[in-house]
Amino acid sequence: MTTTTPRIDPPFAADETAMLTAWLDFHRATLAVKCEGLTPEQLRLRSVPPSGLSLLGLVRHMAEVERHWFQGILLGKPFETGHYWTEADPDGDFDNVDTADAEQDFATWRAEIDAARRAAEGLPLETVGKQLRRGEEVTLRWILVHMIEEYARHNGHADLLRELVDGVTGE
Numbered sequence: 403m404t405t406t407t408p409r410i411d412p413p414f415a416a417d418e419t420a421m422l423t424a425w426l427d428f429h430r431a432t433l434a435v436k437c438e439g440l441t442p443e444q445l446r447l448r449s450v451p452p453s454g455l456s457l458l459g460l461v462r463h464m465a466e467v468e469r470h471w472f473q474g475i476l477l478g479k480p481f482e483t484g485h486y487w488t489e490a491d492p493d494g495d496f497d498n499v500d501t502a503d504a505e506q507d508f509a510t511w512r513a514e515i516d517a518a519r520r521a522a523e524g525l526p527l528e529t530v531g532k533q534l535r536r537g538e539e540v541t542l543r544w545i546l547v548h549m550i551e552e553y554a555r556h557n558g559h560a561d562l563l564r565e566l567v568d569g570v571t572g573e
């Protein structure tokens with residue numbers, strides 16, 4: 403899978419919404435960059451046992467995370483299953499990559515990013531999601547900050563996984 407993902411540095415000065423969305427987009431692009439140029443087999447390569455972590459698993463997981471926070475929590479859409487998980491297989495996003503279609507999984511991730519952008523477009527940061535999280539209201543501001551944290555953490559994993567696959571390191 404070879405693509406060229408533009409990664410734009412967030413602005414040094416902007417309003418809060420522009421700053422948060424720019425950082426989120428930066429981290430989304432970082433995950434894509436970490437996966438660029440790899441074959442589906444390389445994307446499926448697991449880290450060290452007992453971990454089942456792989457770059458493709460991270461992409462699948464982030465598709466689920468995008469969907470959960472923006473479609474589920476923010477917009478209130480209920481989901482009985484995910485793209486990759488079920489109640490009986492809650493870690494399917496990470497566990498079931500051995501025969502996964504990498505191109506389709508990347509398309510799903512990108513579609514969820516597009517849907518997330520549409521869900522948040524034009525909403526004030528104080529907008530409260532339509533579903534509770536652990537019995538508490540959640541604002542769009544919190545969701546954006548959480549998504550930045552989620553991507554940043556997993557991009558650290560992606561750094562190590564990419565180095566394991568082919569020795570590439572970098573930002």
